[in-house]
Amino acid sequence: MLKVTEKYERAFESYLRDDHNFFLDLTAGDGVPTFDDWDIVRRVIKVLEPFYHLTLKVSGSLHVTSHSLFEVLTDVHCLFYGWQDCGDLEIISMTSKMREKYNKYWGEGNKINMLVYLAVIFDPRCKMSFLDFGVNLLFPNVANDIMRMIDKELHCLLNEYSSNAGRIQLFEGRSSSLTNLYSSMEIDQSEMKTGLAKQKYLKKKKQIGLESKFELDRYLGEDEEVNNSSSFDLLLWWKMNSLRFLILAQMA
Template identity: 60%
Template sequence: MDLHCLLDGWANCGDLDIISMASKMRDKYNKYWGDTKNINFLVYLVIILDPRCKMGFVKFGVSLLFLIVENEVVNMIEKEFRCLFDEYSSISGRGMVNEGQSSIPTKFSKPKVLNKSKTSLAVQQYMLKKQQVGLENKSELDKYLAEEEDTNNSISFDILLWWKLNSPRYSILAQIARDVFYIPIATVALESTFSTCVPVLDGFRSSLTLTMVETLICTQDWHRKCKEPIKLDEHAAELQDMEYGNITFY
């Protein structure tokens, strides 16, 4: 959404060079984010599971990006999220909220002091019954979405810690959050590893063992992070002991 706003701003800035650049960037942007079918559902899910955003921010973002099909996308997101919640609920067997039910009597006992107005007493019993039924039929998902968003927008906000502290109230949603936020959002580290292995395992060194490949890659990383050049002459004796296996690594 930030990229969308930036590109819109650049497209209307009046500078022809920036407008031309923004147009090319918009084509690249639309390749990944211009179509609702290209966006992974988990992108929406992590926003809903952010207590500072929830469903309200998702609806705002969808209206900003896909105004024409806004209702269709929002309905799809709500449907998929509830299906996921129901699946987790069926596994754990705890889909309904049980908090506060112990404080509501199952049978209305006779009050110590009778009210002179019979209508007032009936209204009180009706309100208690209505509250009891509401709690019994309200899932923790509905309760989570109905609560106000968290106002903590500091940089130090720890969303995983928030779910850990609120897991007694939202046990099923906490399980979903744990599984969802565990998934890496990008594959850069994995691709970087393969890109590093390609020069090591070339056609002339394809018979290297896994241990030697790991040693070469680790040495390369250490060498790149070292500010001063490595002087092999100073470590010749140590390298010789390593070669003959005289040094034990812990």
């Protein structure tokens, strides 16, 4: 609204010069806009405009936004630091009040919803490296603790999805497993103590667990995507790479 209004500064001046009623109407309120008022408008626009664009970034309804929230938090943090040293006392005062409200919701890194962090990892342009950078930027004193907490939660989530995938694969492969089981004439007697079916179940479960861990290491070990255009489709990327990362794609 302020940006649109600024374009009509001369129109306000013309009304003030040519229309006495305009002057009387505004004088009854807060008065006629002065040169200082327009100067303040231009300065405030520089502060509010970045917030407008950041708000659009995380409030979309036709594209994925969960991975953008952490980046927006880091951007706001950087904006605050820039304004603190701008030399404009009014902007510095405004920034102080804004930071106070920001810290109320986002000031404690260990209390932020864990999905805010995990969503960054599943953005192939960011992964763990940008997350680590951002956490150290926002919470330098407790960054290591937060990263350990994130790593723990990531692997817990991985184990949960691996278990689900394991149950599905075990169920789907029951016929072939039973065929192989009954066709084998040589049975290890030590396996009989645990149970043949259970032995095969545990072996399959262990194999799936190792595959999922290797899948995560492989994903994090690959270079980040360099496509930072606004047209990048995160869900499409995971769809195209779902055969390479079966479990991670489900998690994403």
